[in-house]
Amino acid sequence: MTTQELIAQIKKKKSFLCIGLDVDLNKIPQHLLKDEDPIFAFNKAIIDATHHLCVAYKPNTAFYEAYGIKGWKSLEKTIQYLNKNYPEIYTIADAKRGDIGNTSTMYAKAFLEDLAFDSVTVAPYMGKDSVEPFLAFKNKHTIMLALTSNEGAFDFQTKEVNGRELYKEVLETSKGWKNSENLMYVVGATKAEYFTEIRKIVPNSFLLVPGVGAQGGNLQDVCKYGLSENIGLLINSSRGIIYASKDENFAQNAALKAEELQQEMATILAQ
Ligand SMILES: O=c1ccn([C@@H]2O[C@H](COP(=O)(O)O)[C@@H](O)[C@H]2O)c(=O)[nH]1
Helix, strand or coil, X not given: CCHHHHHHHHHHHCCCEEEECCCCCCCCCXXXXXXXXXXXXXXXXXXXXXXXXCCEEECECHHHHCCHHHHHHHHHHHHHHHHHHCCCCEEEEEEEECCCHHHHHHHHHHHHHHCCCCEEEECXXXXXXXXXXXXXXXXXXXXXXXXCCCCCHHHHCCCEECCXXXXXXHHHHHCCCCCHHXXXXXXXXXXXXXXXXXXXXXXXXXXXXXXXXXXXXXXXXXXXXXXXXXXXXXXXXXXXXXXXXXXXXXXXXXXXXXXXXXXXXHHHHHC
């Protein structure tokens, strides 16, 4: 999906919500465990109940890799289900990859070609030649970690390198890479006070913003400083939506949580 198509979906649905599909078998309703593929059964119910309220889904691959080959199969079934039934939905493989060039090419093929996600998250630590192989994929996005939502973000990302904080160096330097128009960045919702500085460097780039909900990030604060001319935000919530309840009505209750955020977004977009 192109950036323009994503923006069109956001405007149509009055939503820039991304729902995280981080499936933990200990947290899903008991009755689903009898299913041949409980992870897919859970995802399918959540997607069917919430697709009209969001523009993107983000499975974090850790939650699938943890279940071995069965988990990978569930991930494949989930992305195939989305691409077949809801082609207007933007998809993110939250895999946080990145390696020497030829290895990165294989990671990119796995997520962008074989699984056919619209985007994949990468870590910038190995630099330009580890990220450019992802950027080479046409009409796909590479979402690079810039300033993450966790406490450990302060260990390195805010330390000075070349006279500026490392996350700023990452943003500025990556703008010069080949096919950098295919870049988006991860910035945590818990770091709302940093958005003004970030927007000075990447005024129009899309930012994937995790940390609303379970991690305590605030949607209003993020939007106050993070919205760009073309919206430029995908706000992710995973646990705060998908684990709204553990009973038979789990999918409807997840939809209610998603609707709360979507309504807030619609109000913000109307201002
Ligand atoms: O800085 C980051 C980068 C990625 N994540 C991921 O986003 C979701 C957040 O889940 P919640 O349940 O809404 O807290 C999860 O997959 C993280 O691995 C992040 O939180 N922060």
